[in-house]
Amino acid sequence: MISLSHIRFSPSCTRTLGVCQRGRRVCRRSPVCTIVMRKSHIDSVCGVCVSVSLPLPLISRRPDKTDYGVPRYMHLQSYFTRIRAGCSIEKKFSFFFSIASNHFLLTHPSEQKMSGIPLSRSEIFGQLRKELHDDEEFHQSDAHIFIIMGASGDLAKKKIYPTLWWLFRDGLLPEQTHFVGFARSDLTVESIRAACLPYMKVADAENERLAAFFRQNSYLSGKYADEGSFTRLNAHLLSLPGAAEANRLFYLALPPSVYQDVTSNIRKHSMSEKGWTRVIVEKPFGRDLETSEQLSAHLSSLFTEDQIYRIDHYLGKEMVQNLMVLRFGNRIFGPIWNRDSVACVVLTFKEPFGTQGRGGYFNDFGIIRDVMQNHLLQMLSLVAMEKPTSTSSDDVRDEKVKVLKCIAPVSMADVILGQYVGNPTGEGDAKLGYLDDPTVPKGSHTPTFATAVLYVHNERWDGVPFILRCGKALNERKAEVRLQFTDVPGDIFEGQCQRNELVVRVQPNEAVYAKMMSKKPGMFFNPEETELDLTYGSRYRDVKLPDAYERLILDVFCGSQMHFVRSDELREAWRIFTPLLHQIEREKIPPIPYTYGSRGPPEADELMKRVGFRYEGTYKWVNPHRL
Incomplete structure (x- = not known):
């Protein structure tokens, strides 16, 4: 059986799906993982590829608690939909290669095995970042600081901290990432942990990993309109390991009434000195065109457009x-x-x-x-x-x-x-x-x-x-x-046909289905309404879809603004x-x-x-x- 050693993380991922390179076919939908096989091998094993391309979140949460350092929602080419999504990456790829290996090695004896050297989380992040930025070269520190402004609020407790934990747990963040909470309330990391824990979905076997996550956390209280508070915040950020060159991400989990003070103080006192700085702004982005334009003008006077991430979680x-x-x-x-x-x-x-x-x-x-x-x-x-x-x-x-x-x-x-x-x-x-x-x-x-x-x-x-x-x-x-x-x-059916519909169900129970007419089973020749159905809960039964905030916060780390x-x-x-x-x-x-x-x-x-x-x-x- 061909094992995981035949799966490599390509140091030069190409953005194009299905690129032929000297008779090979690069089949991948993941920004970090490339699986290289001969086209003849794919055709002989899989036959004709599935004609409808759908984003397949192939890697699920790990019930076996095995961590291969691979994103659990990597996407692959549509023919992989022929393989039932299992619980771990090894089961999936071992299953595929067990079918293909004999034919492949017999017909291509000169084929060289690909490198099986695993990548660290930092290297995985680097490949993801490189892919999302069109393969540009980066000269940035791997140290990152994520600052939650409004860390005492409901949004931080129910969404932001749990999302950061999931990304940290699954190895999708750089190894040297620190999390800093900032709010007016007098809190501690332990009190934040207690408030967030009901929303973090921590398995029993993940307690040690959770402890590691909170060891990367710190908290500072201060006033949003007080420049001295942001001076102290900056001093605290500079005291963290690798902080001199660290990139900084500010999440404004705040009411719009304090945006102006907070963003002005970030610009004056808390920008990264050598790395980049990005600011995530939550809706509402104003109350009407005039107030929205005022907010946009204020933000653009402080930051460039590629530093501003206006988040709509949908x-x-x-x-x-x-x-x-x-x-x-x-x-x-x-x-x-x-x-x-x-x-x-x-x-x-x-x-x-x-x-x-x-x-x-x-x-x-x-x-x-x-x-x-x-x-x-x-x-x-x-x-x-x-x-x-x-x-x-x-x-x-x-x-x-x-x-x-x-x-x-x-x-x-x-x-x-x-x-x-x-x-x-x-x-x-x-x-x-x-x-x-x-x-x-x-x-x-x-x-x-x-x-x-x-x-x-x-x-x-x-x-x-x-x-x-x-x-x-x-x-x-x-x-x-x-x-x-x-x-x-x-119409030849005397008005018995209803209109066709294509429905994309966003929530709950994600699905795509098309309402169409079909012959009613039996002796009669009457049409009846039915559907062509792709329900994610049944088709991808073992797949856990990422939360919207997981995707978007990871996009901010990687610098992708498509979904902002x-x-x-x-x-x-x-x-x-x-x-x-x-x-x-x-x-x-x-x-x-x-x-x-x-x-x-x-x-x-x-x-x-x-x-x-x-x-x-x-x-x-x-x-x-x-x-």
Whole structure:
């Protein structure tokens, strides 16, 4: 059997998939791992490759606790989907090579074995960084310091610290990485550990590794507007091992009200002297176009655009990233992805719970600012944009900006607003409406539900409605993209056929499925609705998908900005929604009441029907891995 020694980490990874080099084929989707085999070997073992290319997160969390220092979500070429994802890398590749080895060695006796020298975590990181930066040479220190501004807050406790732990545990960060918490509260590393532990998903066998992670942590308290606090912070950073040349990453897990003070003090007192400095900014990026432009102008006066990482965690989700692969990696979708075949596109975000005591915070923003202007619009741009010239960060973001420029500001005539009220027959929080939240001002008109229709005025999409639908306290938890196709011309089945749909389920239970018509089994010749289904929970049963924050924070370490929001992209997003937001606030437009646990206001369904969406109500997708 050919063992793991036949898998090498290439020191010169090429970005192109399937490159032929002297009769060889480089088959890999991972930025750090290259597996080299002869093309004839691949063809003879695997036959014709699977025609639909999908990003396969092949490496799962390690139930066997074996650490090969390999990212657990490396991606490989589509023919690897023929191999059932197992629990560890050795099982997967040993299984493949046990099938192939005899044929390969008999037919290619002169083939040289590849180097089996394992790479350290730092070398793995270096290869990943090199891949993401188009193979440029780097002259940077391997020492990194990750500073969490707002370390005492919920975001740090529930997301940032757990994410850093997962990346550290899986060997995806440089070995010499230190983590520094900064906040106004008087905390210790032990108190941070106790607060974060319920969210870190630590296995019993990982306690020693967890202890190593927290040994790399420190904490400093200070005031965000106080320059002396940042002088002390800088002195603390310089006291860490390798700090003189260390790169610094600042995560602003803070309310927007302190962004200006914090970023100014970072610039004055806490920049890396010899390495690079990067700043991660959480949404909201302003309240409207004017405030967003003010924030962007302030940040650009302190940092260059390649130092600023505006994070929208939806861009790190598996199925949102899959949109580009589905569109541009499959020939079958190209001819039908346009106004000639698509009747409408529906982008949905639904939550089954209300504001849960956070109504005071939510009331300042509302559902349009909280979800529609960012998460849903980002998904729209990925669905509607033209094919980029490459997968480089700027090429992708250039196309997103182009399509956003084709969208006119939203009109109130194309919008339905709602606000949930208590359900008399419900239980617990379901009995309470939005205005029953004691943190919400009495008589507030802030919408908790919105449906808006947007149009992309270009050759591909002219006349196709893009329906954005989001809300709280609805009947289910769901985020998805749904393309509904036009009717079949020349229907011969007397109106029995429903429209085809392609659905990308973002959460929960990631899936891609196509609704289509098929003959009903039996003696009759009647069509019935069914689906072509790729449910990740069943197809990739043993694969643990990375959290969105894992992907995005790792991207910041590596300097990849593809999945972050650029300033011109942000400007266009606010241009589309600012007139609507100002009109709602100026005219105090009352939202339509809807019952907690319902689909939302019936008027929203009527709007969707009016612009061209057809809801048949004859079929509901069943998640097969729940059967």
